[in-house]
Amino acid sequence: MRLATLTTGLLVVAAGIGALLAGLGAFGPGLAERPLLTSEMARYAGENDWFWPVAGGIAETVALAGLMWFGTQIRAWTLTRRAALDAPTRKLAAVAGGELLREARHVPGVRDARVRLTGSRLRPRLLVTILCAPDAAPAEIHTDLSNGPVQRYRAAMDLDGLITVIRFHMEDPIPTPPEPEPAIA
Incomplete structure (x- = not known):
């Protein structure tokens, strides 16, 4: 869908630039002086x-449909960056998120963790990103x-049906230097 939207947008922009250049006389004076509508039209x-x-x-x-679509895209983008919650719930989420981070970093094999609550008030989502040992x-x-930790976070937030997405990133192993070859005497 995004590729189709991008292609359509690029075609419309190209047509607009072409019309502007034609009106300014970039393609010859005859095209710029010709009326937009023929005499019959x-x-x-x-x-x-x-x-x-x-x-x-x-x-x-x-134009209205385009503006509404654009507004929907902006809203969806902002909801992935920050949850649409009221101030007390946001504070509770920050405290519960801190506890979740502390507990997650003590799980064996976890090097680092990040937590972000996103989504709307009606459909919140918890994103947990974990950096794992090799x-x-x-x-x-x-x-x-x-x-x-995730169950305790859900209980603290009173959101039993909270959708949680856990993303794993593996840490690159530290390369070991090659063993020296034995010297031939």
Whole structure:
């Protein structure tokens, strides 16, 4: 869907730039001086009083739909960055998140953790990002987190159905230097 939207947007921008350049005379003076509507189209629009109001209504509807879509995208983007919660709930989430971080960092195999509460008031989401040691077992870490710190976070927030997404990133192992070759005497 995003590729189609991007392609459509680029085509519309290219058409707009082409029309602007044509109007400024970049493609020759004949095109810039030619009227937008042919004489037949101008006569048709002049004979029918409904033509321009309908054309304007269609243009306004398309513009309104575009603005509404843009607003929806901005809202979705902000909800992934910060949860839409009231101030007391936000403070409670910060305290419970601190506890979750402290507990998560003590799980064997976890090097670092980050926690972020996102989503709307009706559909909150907890994102937990874990940096694991190279030899850690993510399945065991997931089980330890789900049964311990995440459950306590849900209880503290009074959100039993809180959707939790746990993302794992493996730490790069420290390369060991090659062993020296034995000297031949």
